[in-house]
Amino acid sequence: MGTYISKADTSVALLYLSVTAFFGGTVFYKARKKKMEKANTFVCGLLLLSLEILCFAMLRSYAGLLLFSGACLISYICLPVRSMLPVDNKAVLITGSDSGIGHALAKHLDNLGFVVFAGVLNKEGPGAEALKRSCSQRLSVLQLDITNPTQIREAYLAVHPLSWLQCGLWGIVNNAGVLGFLADGELLPMSIYRQCMDVNFFGAVEVSKTFLPLLRKSQGRLVNMSSMAGGVPMPRLAAYSASKAALSMFSGVMRQELSKWGIKVAVVHPSGFRTCRYLTFQLQEKHLMENLMPDVKTDYGEDYILALKNFLLHMPSFCGSDLSPLLDDVLDALLAKSPHGLYTPGKNAYLALCIFCYFPLWFYDFFIGKSLCVKILPRALRTKVQPSPGPDDILPRAGRLV
Structure with missing residues (x-):
């Protein structure tokens, strides 16, 4: 029965x-x-x-x-909550503190009681002056262009004599980065690819290698600021994504290799946050136009390239303005007794990674295409009946033949 x-x-x-x-x-x-x-x-x-x-x-x-x-x-x-280490005047080096995420992070960690070494591209610039005015005596501003080996070495000599600190240098946050112009990978000049790799990857690697002897002594933390675009492919970000993907892979390898020294390594994949990056790199448009091959320029059309500039100008409207999720994740990476190897703060950062990893690629391409595609097509793909694009033809919806 x-x-x-x-x-x-x-x-x-x-x-x-x-x-x-x-x-x-x-x-x-x-x-x-x-x-x-x-x-x-x-x-x-x-x-x-x-x-x-x-x-x-x-x-x-x-x-x-x-x-x-x-x-x-x-x-x-x-259920026990996550165990956090005390701040206890721990010293942290942050690159790219002139503005944006690095600037906010330097202020945040200073308010929490960290000894902050804020590396800036221009020690006399407005960002550096703002840090000096608003932060405590614990914060030091360092001239640090991470593509300049001499300045990296000088920063190391400034940080090294930390005998007055109990644990020495506790953390490195490789935050400095450039976005470049947002355009199809075929359109980007090699100079933008090289610039992204020099700053986003090679600079972070050289800073890490220079300061790692200090982290070995403190058994501290290495935190690398990558991007959601460094974990999943995204259109018009070929140079930026490639450099951030290299940084993410470097972080994973270093996490494995440095564990025997007691050093914890974390990589952060934030989604879009509203910083000055989206406004300062639009000036590269002229450089892009001047370096295009004639046949490429003809096939894409100048109106398509100009629409990409409008897409860049509208990027902040799709980005979050509240940096607190990102700041909280960096703090967790610095102080948690068992930090995660990967953090994904921000809207859709974790969702996009899950879709890319666990769904068919055609589904991910459809998902990201609906999110980031522009309306206008390259000139060679348009029919004669399609009207000329206007300044508003950059809404995030899929392009289609008319």
Whole structure:
């Protein structure tokens, strides 16, 4: 005789699933906010899953459901939060502190009690002066062009004599970076590819190699600021994405190699945040136009290239203005006893990575195309009936033949 499942059993089973989904979603959200240790969360989840099966199998009633719900509640309350190290005047070097993320991060860590060495491209510039005015005496501004080996060495000599600090140099945050002009990879001149690699990759590598002897002594942290575009392919960011992907891979290898020295390495893949980068690199348009091959210029058309400039100008409207998720992640990477190897702060950064990793590529291409494609097509792909593009033809929707 087959096993008979009553309607009551079905109702109880659905309630079990509802409790499990609610509890799992709540714990996942809390873990994503870095308030729980992932290892403890995983072990707790396995134990509760076993208890759920046991309760349903032996107590197919609301009594078992109440027992399981109570166990979930107690587990949620008792799960240990993430352990953080004290600040204790820990010293951190931040590159690219003139403006944007680096500037905000230098102020944030100074307010928390860190000893901050803020590397800037121009020590006499407005960004450096703002840091001097608004921050404490613990913050020092260093002239640091990360593409200049001499300035990197001088910064090392300025940071090295830290005998007055208990732990020496605790952290390096490689934040300095350039975006370049947003355009199809075929349109970008080689100078932009080289500039992105020099700043975003080679500069970060040289800073890391120079200061790592100090991190070995403190068993500190190396934090590299990559990008969502360094983990997933995105249109019109070929030079930037390639350089950030190189930095992400470098970070992964260094995480493995430096673990034996007690150094923790983390890479941050933020989504778009509203910084001055999106406004300062539009001047490269003229350089791009002057370096195009005649046939490439003809096939794409000047109106298509000018529309890319408008796309760049509209980028800030699609970016978040609240930097706190990013600042919180960097702080976690610096102070958590068990920091994550990868952080994805910002809107859709984690979602895009999941879609790229776990879905077919055609689906990811469709997803990112709907998000970032411009309306206008290159001249050679347009039909004669398509009207000339206007200044507003840069909305984020898929292009199509008309």
